[in-house]
Amino acid sequence: MRVMAQVGMVMNLDKCIGCHTCSVTCKNVWTNRKGAEYMWFNDVETKPGVGYPKRWEDQEQWKGGWELDRRGKLRLKSGSRLRRLASLFANPDLPELDDYYEPWTYEYSSLISSGPKKHQPVARPVSRVTGDDLDLTWGPNWEDDLAGGTKQVRLDPNLREGVENKVRAEYESVFMMYLPRICEHCLNPACVAACPSGAMYKREEDGIVLVDQEKCRGWRMCVSACPYKKVYFNWQTGKAEKCTLCYPRIEAGMPTICSETCVGRIRYLGIVLYDADRVEAAAATPDEQGLLDAQLDVFLDPNDPAVRTQARRDGIPEDWLDAAVRSPVWKLAMDWRIALPLHPEYRTMPMVWYIPPLSPVMSLVEGVGGDGNPVADPDDVFPAIDDLRIPIQYLANMLTAGDEDVVRGVLKRLAAMRAHMRRANLGEEPDPRIAAQVGMNATSIEDMYRLCAIAKYDDRYVIPPAHREVADTLTERQGGCGLDFAGGPGSCGAATDTAEGDIDLVTLAERGGGLSITQVNGNSTGGSA
Amino acid sequence: MTVIATSRAATLLWVVLPYVAITTFVVGHVWRYRRDQFTWTTRSTQLLEARWLKIGGPLFHIGLLAVIGGHVIGILIPKAWTDSLGISENTYRIFSATMGTLAGVATLAGLAILIARRLLNHRIAATTRGWDVTVMVLLGFMVLTGMWNTSIHNLIQGGYDYRETVSPWFRGLFLLDPNASLMSGAAVPLSYQLHAIGGWLLILIWPFTRLVHAWSVPFAYLRRPPIVYRSRAPLDVRRGAGGVTSSSPTESSVHVQS
Numbered sequence: 001m002r003v004m005a006q007v008g009m010v011m012n013l014d015k016c017i018g019c020h021t022c023s024v025t026c027k028n029v030w031t032n033r034k035g036a037e038y039m040w041f042n043d044v045e046t047k048p049g050v051g052y053p054k055r056w057e058d059q060e061q062w063k064g065g066w067e068l069d070r071r072g073k074l075r076l077k078s079g080s081r082l083r084r085l086a087s088l089f090a091n092p093d094l095p096e097l098d099d100y101y102e103p104w105t106y107e108y109s110s111l112i113s114s115g116p117k118k119h120q121p122v123a124r125p126v127s128r129v130t131g132d133d134l135d136l137t138w139g140p141n142w143e144d145d146l147a148g149g150t151k152q153v154r155l156d157p158n159l160r161e162g163v164e165n166k167v168r169a170e171y172e173s174v175f176m177m178y179l180p181r182i183c184e185h186c187l188n189p190a191c192v193a194a195c196p197s198g199a200m201y202k203r204e205e206d207g208i209v210l211v212d213q214e215k216c217r218g219w220r221m222c223v224s225a226c227p228y229k230k231v232y233f234n235w236q237t238g239k240a241e242k243c244t245l246c247y248p249r250i251e252a253g254m255p256t257i258c259s260e261t262c263v264g265r266i267r268y269l270g271i272v273l274y275d276a277d278r279v280e281a282a283a284a285t286p287d288e289q290g291l292l293d294a295q296l297d298v299f300l301d302p303n304d305p306a307v308r309t310q311a312r313r314d315g316i317p318e319d320w321l322d323a324a325v326r327s328p329v330w331k332l333a334m335d336w337r338i339a340l341p342l343h344p345e346y347r348t349m350p351m352v353w354y355i356p357p358l359s360p361v362m363s364l365v366e367g368v369g370g371d372g373n374p375v376a377d378p379d380d381v382f383p384a385i386d387d388l389r390i391p392i393q394y395l396a397n398m399l400t401a402g403d404e405d406v407v408r409g410v411l412k413r414l415a416a417m418r419a420h421m422r423r424a425n426l427g428e429e430p431d432p433r434i435a436a437q438v439g440m441n442a443t444s445i446e447d448m449y450r451l452c453a454i455a456k457y458d459d460r461y462v463i464p465p466a467h468r469e470v471a472d473t474l475t476e477r478q479g480g481c482g483l484d485f486a487g488g489p490g491s492c493g494a495a496t497d498t499a500e501g502d503i504d505l506v507t508l509a510e511r512g513g514g515l516s517i518t519q520v521n522g523n524s525t526g527g528s529a
Numbered sequence: 530m531t532v533i534a535t536s537r538a539a540t541l542l543w544v545v546l547p548y549v550a551i552t553t554f555v556v557g558h559v560w561r562y563r564r565d566q567f568t569w570t571t572r573s574t575q576l577l578e579a580r581w582l583k584i585g586g587p588l589f590h591i592g593l594l595a596v597i598g599g600h601v602i603g604i605l606i607p608k609a610w611t612d613s614l615g616i617s618e619n620t621y622r623i624f625s626a627t628m629g630t631l632a633g634v635a636t637l638a639g640l641a642i643l644i645a646r647r648l649l650n651h652r653i654a655a656t657t658r659g660w661d662v663t664v665m666v667l668l669g670f671m672v673l674t675g676m677w678n679t680s681i682h683n684l685i686q687g688g689y690d691y692r693e694t695v696s697p698w699f700r701g702l703f704l705l706d707p708n709a710s711l712m713s714g715a716a717v718p719l720s721y722q723l724h725a726i727g728g729w730l731l732i733l734i735w736p737f738t739r740l741v742h743a744w745s746v747p748f749a750y751l752r753r754p755p756i757v758y759r760s761r762a763p764l765d766v767r768r769g770a771g772g773v774t775s776s777s778p779t780e781s782s783v784h785v786q787s
Contacts, residue, residue, distance in 0.1 A: 081751050088746075089586040096579050097652065129577070130651040193755035196747035201759040217745040218570035235577055235656055238570035238739075466761070 002276040003300060003311040005320055006187065006207030006351055007250055007463065008329040010268040010339045011180055012452060013357040014414065018178035020044050022258035029257050035236025037103035037128045040140060041243035042258045044180045048156040048394065049143040053099040056229040057157040057343065063093040064227030065190050065346030066283060074284045074347065076194055076225055084194060084221050093224035101139045103128040146176055158397040175391045177357045182258060183230040183243035184342065184350030185209050187274060187298065188283040194225030205466060207351065208245045216240050227346040253465035265455040270327030270462045271320060273300040273311060283347045288401040291344040299334055323464040328451055336448050338410045340399035356395045356407055358414040361385060381415040413438045420445050542726060543709040547702050550733040557736030571742040577652035581642055589639025595632035599625065604699050608692040622688050629679035637672050644669065660738045667731050674724040682718065689718055695725065
């Protein structure tokens, strides 16, 4: 067992109103630059819909994520390392700018510089890449609130898998939800494994996946390998960029900017401890529907004394262990099991999870009721959840590799929570049957309500600050001679690189402090991911 | 033109220029690697235009690799070696001209596609910088003069044995035995001279252009662990140990430096 800590996120889709505040604040902080105009480290998609970039979920087209080879071994869907090296000159799976959209602005100056005219001057859209006039035919959130119509909806890859034509038609008129997306900061990141330069890495302390802007050489394999299409290529700098999980804020114990500014309070951030030694085996689980359980199995219980002991041995600070116990991510994903990973079948072990929305189901039930009476009684809702093929099937295609029972279980818990709290709010006798039906009790269901509905700032974000003091020690050590340890190199700064180009820990201690610190700094001075 | 003036010009072109170029090449690369890795990239334009790049990119690069291989054979390997293997000048010339023409045509076609899309596609044009134009012009010049030498000279005009003059001069530079007279106008055709000068200019500007990405071919990728971890602080420091006590290989295997 090797205990590692990971900052994870959960988004409660039941509460997302699709306002795009997260996207806008993220953009203003991170991608409001030349070459990055088309990038949205955070975007909010209306589902069903093709998303951004178009049809990103269709891995037969984009070859993102991992798959099992014939012997059941994990490998990137884009093929072997040799194949990627062979396609350095032209990546066969790379999305083009038009798959995202051509960024534009408006020629506002024409509004004030125009001479006297019969007609009012207009600000024409111009491309932010070429400066040419642009006929707008696609853009970010082109299909916001199903604006793309049935034509776009039909292109959603989640609808293709197992959802028949006739239910599709019905569906479009009754079902819609929002899906905010950021980088998943996966435990088994395909982008990192695909990077030929070794410029992409996962931070040991908090699991944040970053691009070293100094080391990136622009081979762009990460862009195609990420099944979520959350690594972008900056056409101006020629380097890859991605969501940084706002690491400067996380290090200071603050939530990411998308979380901080979320008006619906849908986002949760917290620490999850996991066993790094078991990640690979879990990601290679043969049955796609077993991947959710496999990933849950990799997570470690921070209350378990054995885990805590090993975690201390593996260098996880005490306050991080405490934060792991209070982690909302742990509670939502492990305690109550109402958060689910996005597309676990990509085998990247994503760490941004989602509470599926109950509202579309409720609106269906209430819509069918017809008389406008809200039906909050689980006696009515539970059979509906059992009977509804959609949107359950759709949600299952997105969150559980098609396992509808898991989605039904989560939705029933959410419905039970509503029913339980409704009685409490109306001053009725609590009905223990409601909680028992979903395997919970009054206390746990009220805890769940507090975290989901009240969602206090300090409950949503349990982020222990990074331990800068250990990095500071290194600064002091710089220039010192580290001969006073067993097996040390014969002279100051002598490297003992192994054949693989790995650096052993002795070397890291010697010059690695400088290495890691300057590289993390390099990241921030590089101005981006 | 006097003999002295000619020899001065020859020294300048065939001795000074190469050494200046080599020095700039070496120092320039060291300087850029240490000071400015942020711009060390392929500067790929595939995001902006993929259809033609998928043809032009591989055609140009693979053709160029073959061309470089040909130069190694023709310039670095002394004629005496191939002679001792019993390869006649005629056999060599036909081999070199045929293979060189094939490689040259691929390179030229690829380069033409790449230049055309850069000129015609507004998106790519918007990212084009001064150095890109310089490199493209110089590469075009090199491919054209090179094709002239290989194909026209060797196949149609009966050939010129550059391995008697150009090759020894080139090797002499690296043996610190420069001999400018080998490249004199009487001995070497103008197109060969132009090709050589162009080559040194390319070497001269190399470290300051996108060409540096040639040194970043990621062979190390084939042997590294798939998931790269990096730490803000080394493990022993995070563990709170005052000094390093031990390190196990399993832990170190997650540390990778590219």
